[in-house]
Amino acid sequence: MKPFEQIFSELLPQLEELELLRQQQYGKAKKWLNISIGIAVLTLLVFWAVKHPAVIIGGVLIAAGFFFGGYYAASREYKNEFKDKIFTKILHAVNPNLVYNKAQYISKENFYQSKIFTERADRYSGEDHISGMVEKTQVEFSELHAQERRVTSNGKQTQVHYVTFFKGLFMIADFHKNFNGHTIVLPDTAEKLFGFLGKKLQDWNFTRDEVVHMENAEFEKEFVVYSNDQVEARYILSVSTLQRILDLKKKFNTNVYISFLNSKVFIALQNNKNLFEPEFKESITNSDYIRKFYNELGSCLNIVDDLNLNTRIWSKQN
Amino acid sequence: MGFLILAAIILLPVLILIVIYNGLISKKNNVEYAFSSIDVMLKKRRDLIPNLIESVKNYMQHERGLLTQITELRNSVMKAPEGSKEQFDLENKLGSALGQVKIAVENYPDLKANQNFLQLQSALNEVEEQISASRRAFNASVFDFNNGVEMFPSNLVANMLGYKRKASFEIPETERENVNVGEMFKK
Numbered sequence: 001m002k003p004f005e006q007i008f009s010e011l012l013p014q015l016e017e018l019e020l021l022r023q024q025q026y027g028k029a030k031k032w033l034n035i036s037i038g039i040a041v042l043t044l045l046v047f048w049a050v051k052h053p054a055v056i057i058g059g060v061l062i063a064a065g066f067f068f069g070g071y072y073a074a075s076r077e078y079k080n081e082f083k084d085k086i087f088t089k090i091l092h093a094v095n096p097n098l099v100y101n102k103a104q105y106i107s108k109e110n111f112y113q114s115k116i117f118t119e120r121a122d123r124y125s126g127e128d129h130i131s132g133m134v135e136k137t138q139v140e141f142s143e144l145h146a147q148e149r150r151v152t153s154n155g156k157q158t159q160v161h162y163v164t165f166f167k168g169l170f171m172i173a174d175f176h177k178n179f180n181g182h183t184i185v186l187p188d189t190a191e192k193l194f195g196f197l198g199k200k201l202q203d204w205n206f207t208r209d210e211v212v213h214m215e216n217a218e219f220e221k222e223f224v225v226y227s228n229d230q231v232e233a234r235y236i237l238s239v240s241t242l243q244r245i246l247d248l249k250k251k252f253n254t255n256v257y258i259s260f261l262n263s264k265v266f267i268a269l270q271n272n273k274n275l276f277e278p279e280f281k282e283s284i285t286n287s288d289y290i291r292k293f294y295n296e297l298g299s300c301l302n303i304v305d306d307l308n309l310n311t312r313i314w315s316k317q318n
Numbered sequence: 319m320g321f322l323i324l325a326a327i328i329l330l331p332v333l334i335l336i337v338i339y340n341g342l343i344s345k346k347n348n349v350e351y352a353f354s355s356i357d358v359m360l361k362k363r364r365d366l367i368p369n370l371i372e373s374v375k376n377y378m379q380h381e382r383g384l385l386t387q388i389t390e391l392r393n394s395v396m397k398a399p400e401g402s403k404e405q406f407d408l409e410n411k412l413g414s415a416l417g418q419v420k421i422a423v424e425n426y427p428d429l430k431a432n433q434n435f436l437q438l439q440s441a442l443n444e445v446e447e448q449i450s451a452s453r454r455a456f457n458a459s460v461f462d463f464n465n466g467v468e469m470f471p472s473n474l475v476a477n478m479l480g481y482k483r484k485a486s487f488e489i490p491e492t493e494r495e496n497v498n499v500g501e502m503f504k505k
Contacts, residue, residue, distance in 0.1 A: 212458075214458075231352070231355050233451075315440045
């Protein structure tokens with residue numbers, strides 16, 4: 001991994017070029033924004049005079065049209081340029097083996113295959129797909145947003161709304177040990193809330209496999225492990241791996257879900273921030289600002305080392 | 319109505335008793351199952367030893383004594399009664415002797431380049447990790463069983479069945495540090 005200062009100085013000419021585009025786009029966007037606001041104000045004035053609801057509806061539609069057609073489009077154009085020209089370069093400077101695709105994401109099949117979430121993903125989207133080899137380990141990750149459709153009814157009216165059950169980073173990596181079963185590590189809500197009783201409740205969770213109790217007390221407090229093979233679960237989750245998962249949780253300070261299946265590991269990290277996304281208003285010739293991308297990328301790629309996946313001292317060599 | 323209440327009063331304790339009884343039996347069987355899985359893994363390790371000795375003996379001239387000791391230990395383990403304390407003591411000794419071989423390998427660059435040996439070494443690492451996993455699984459099942467034997471109300475049933483606390487495995491110091499040995503190979 002190249003040091004950040006070197007990457008930044010190599011990128012500077014292109015950053016300056018793109019900065020011009022950003023300012024230009026931002027100026028354009030502000031104009032569109034002002035027009036939208038102007039229409040909104042005008043709508044209110046007309047409504048005040050005419051008092052007809054059609055005015056509000058029409059006005060809002062026109063204002064929104066100008067906003068999305070102008071402001072949003074201008075910002076999109078800049079963001080795409082940034083991802084294509086700058087972010088890809090940062091990525092390749094960090095690791096030349098990786099492939100980046102801004103519009104793609106982890107497939108729904110893979111998402112379901114992990115069995116981490118039992119909800120149905122009725123709305124499923126994502127972006128920023130990165131894949132390739134990190135030393136000896138094949139990895140693939142992207143941002144994901146999965147929502148389930150819920151219908152509520154109060155007798156007269158039925159309402160449909162979409163509830164987010166996962167938003168964040170989803171990673172699939174080759175695991176360094178061979179195994180046949182399925183083992184899953186989930187955040188432990190029951191035990192945190194109800195203590196010993198919660199632990200009992202987990203034993204009776206029929207939607208999952210058998211509970212595997214681990215000897216690391218801190219780990220047990222944070223996570224619950226389900227598996228169809230008690231010995232294999234402990235083979236995968238060695239004493240040091242338990243500690244590594246705990247450290248991963250502390251590092252990202254968020255909910256961590258891990259599933260081990262078909263000699264692969266699926267990792268889901270909940271995150272409400274949009275990763276690898278430039279701010280429209282922010283000047284990009286500022287090195288601290290560009291460092292943010294380098295760091296975000298670094299912490300994602302480091303998950304491979306955090307879980308020690310590059311250590312190949314067992315039978316599985318590649 | 320009165321009859322129904324009476325039936326419930328009699329049936330409920332019987333039902334609870336059945337649940338507790340079955341719970342204890344399944345805990346006991348889990349312990350036995352976990353114990354046998356340790357044995358499977360230990361046997362897997364024993365099977366690897368002749369090949370390992372074969373592939374290192376030409377290289378490791380200074381460790382002849384250690385290699386002979388390993389072969390002898392393996393032979394006596396196979397003669398020891400299955401599941402006895404003697405067997406596990408010998409297995410522990412065997413484990414630490416194999417650990418010494420791993421460390422000694424560092425002095426033989428030729429050996430570290432030998433593909434056949436490398437494969438054996440990974441197989442051995444794997445089996446060690448599996449042994450440790452099955453021991454941990456055994457300890458967890460013993461923990462669960464002991465809870466059943468000592469906690470109220472299942473302890474009453476356990477007393478009737480004559481169940482006693484079981485001892486869990488002492489994991490030898492060398493195996494706890496297994497991970498560090500692994501780290502060493504990386505360098």
